[in-house]
Every structure is written in C-alpha cells, then in structure tokens.
Amino acid sequence: MSSPAPAPSRRTVLLSVLGASLGASALGGCQATGSRTTGPEQDLPEGTTSAAPGPEGVDAGVDGEALAQLRTEVQDLAAMLSATLVTHPGLSQDLAGSQRLCLDHDRVLAQALGQDAGLPTPAETASGAALPVPRTPARALAKVRTAHAAYATHLLAGAGTATSPELARVLAAMGAGASQHHAALADRAA
Amino acid sequence: MGAVAAAEELEALQRTLAAEHAAVHLLGLLGAQTSQSAQPERFALVVARHAVHRGRRDQLVEAVRAQGAEPVAAEAAYQLPSVETPARVARVGVELERDCAAVYAALVGASVDDGRQWALDALVESALAALEWGGTPESFPGAAEL
Numbered sequence: 001m002s003s004p005a006p007a008p009s010r011r012t013v014l015l016s017v018l019g020a021s022l023g024a025s026a027l028g029g030c031q032a033t034g035s036r037t038t039g040p041e042q043d044l045p046e047g048t049t050s051a052a053p054g055p056e057g058v059d060a061g062v063d064g065e066a067l068a069q070l071r072t073e074v075q076d077l078a079a080m081l082s083a084t085l086v087t088h089p090g091l092s093q094d095l096a097g098s099q100r101l102c103l104d105h106d107r108v109l110a111q112a113l114g115q116d117a118g119l120p121t122p123a124e125t126a127s128g129a130a131l132p133v134p135r136t137p138a139r140a141l142a143k144v145r146t147a148h149a150a151y152a153t154h155l156l157a158g159a160g161t162a163t164s165p166e167l168a169r170v171l172a173a174m175g176a177g178a179s180q181h182h183a184a185l186a187d188r189a190a
Numbered sequence: 191m192g193a194v195a196a197a198e199e200l201e202a203l204q205r206t207l208a209a210e211h212a213a214v215h216l217l218g219l220l221g222a223q224t225s226q227s228a229q230p231e232r233f234a235l236v237v238a239r240h241a242v243h244r245g246r247r248d249q250l251v252e253a254v255r256a257q258g259a260e261p262v263a264a265e266a267a268y269q270l271p272s273v274e275t276p277a278r279v280a281r282v283g284v285e286l287e288r289d290c291a292a293v294y295a296a297l298v299g300a301s302v303d304d305g306r307q308w309a310l311d312a313l314v315e316s317a318l319a320a321l322e323w324g325g326t327p328e329s330f331p332g333a334a335e336l
Contacts, residue, residue: 097326156314160306172294173291173313176295176314177328179318180328183318183321183327
C-alpha cells in the first residue's frame, strides 16, 4: 500500500510559480534561454521536495530565496523613502526617481514570486526593521544613498549567482537601475 | 557547460561585439561633431567612451576567438543618426550606451562565472555612462521591456 503524497511545500509552490512566471509572459514575454543546471536527478535530503530546476531552469531553492530576500529589501527601501519624505518633504524631488524604482522593482519581483505587488506604508518595513530618520536632510539623503548602494550590490550579486539565465538578465538590469539611481542621488547631494 | 549553452553564449558574444563595433563607429562620428575647444568636457567624455568601447570590442574579439569562432566584423557602413547639434550628440550618446546595456544584459543571461561577471560590470558601466551623457535613471537599463 502506498503512502499518501505529502502536501506541497513552499519550495514546491515557489518552483512552479517561478517557472511559469519567468518562462512565459510575466517578465515581459521573454523566454528563458535554457538551463545551466539540468542534470541527473539527485537523491534528496529528507524534508526537501526537489533539487531540480524549474521548467525554465529556475531553482526554487537558490533563485526563489534570493528573490524573496530582494523583495524584502526593496520594500524596506520603499518604507525608508516614505518615512524620509514624511520627515523631510523637501526631498520629494530628490527621491521621486527612487520611489518609482522601488515600485517597478517590487512589481517585477512580486510577479516572479507569484505574489501581489504592493509597497508598505511609511514606518512599516517588510523585515520589521526600525526606521529612524536622521534629523537633517543631508544625513537622511546619505542614509538613503547607502541603502541604495547595498540594494544594487545585492541585485548584482543575485544576477551573478542566479541559476536561471532569464533571472540573471532581469536581476542584472535591476542592479544597473539601482546603480544609476544611486549615482543620481550622489550627484544631487554633491 | 553544455553544447546548447555554449552556442547561446557564443551567439550573445557575437551580438555584443556587433553592438560594440557600432558604438565605436558612432563615437568617432560624435567626436568629429564635438569641438574640443568649445566643449572640452563633452569632448573628454567622447574620448573616454571611445577608449572604453574600443577596449571592450577587443576583449570580445578575444572571447569569441577563445571559443574557436571567427569574430563578426564591423559593418562596411552604418545608418548614421543626425548629430548636428550638441543636444543631438548627447541623445545619440545616451542611446548607444542604452543599446550596449541591452546586449550586455543578454550576455549576462547567456554566460556563467567570469564571463557573466565581466558582462555585469560592462552593463553597469554603460548604464552609468548613459547618465554622463545626460540620460535619466531607469528602473531596468538593458531590459526596457520590463
């Protein structure tokens, strides 16, 4: 007598969502260019569901976790921007581009994760981190710049290690965008 | 790397090389339209970008040869944009960096390890150069369809 099939884990669900999203229309209709991680099926440690990549080469374990972390980071960055603007409304022009970047990136990351897009309200971070805003606009801007730089670094690192070619391309473009906005903020502060 | 992946990387390298050939050609045109005495900063930017793109072109030629293939040659002629004013020169500068960013983003997806890191660095460098030409920051440089 066979035992009942286990309920799908978060990883299994994520894998199917990522595969569908990245392979079809969710990321602009671009087809993934093929997998670098296909290979013979491996024996899995107990408690895991799959070590194989998704239909388009997406590995839910590696790529999915990276995407989830990046979404948390962009949501935290958006919350920081909102809180900064509440304290320093005079920075609205400086931070408008960054706010648009956060909205765009959250949309793509949410799509890839099969989640609803939506940024948190001011003073509410996805990671639960506190949001103290520096008292002076210059220091507040410096803090935002630092967060931008870290976000860009993490996106580019994610592009470097992504197992899906299409995900690597998308994260690379996002990292380049975050780098551009960081540079623009530095120019404004100069 | 499998045969399919290697072929995809080679194809992406050749497309990137073709884009760099075009960029080098265009930058020559922009240099000819930029006065060194009247616009020293712009002229310095043209010279610097020409050097960067020539260097990348040469590296791509080597990368293609390392894969045992013949690098694509530059076209005999290119359809040239209008560059009669400094503003048009700047616009062409932004566009050529954006075009290069797109092929480097594709190369990121088609390559692995050191090759991917090189493509990533080139993508970011071109994205930042687009700002130097007067472009505005984008959310997805190199993947405008997103």
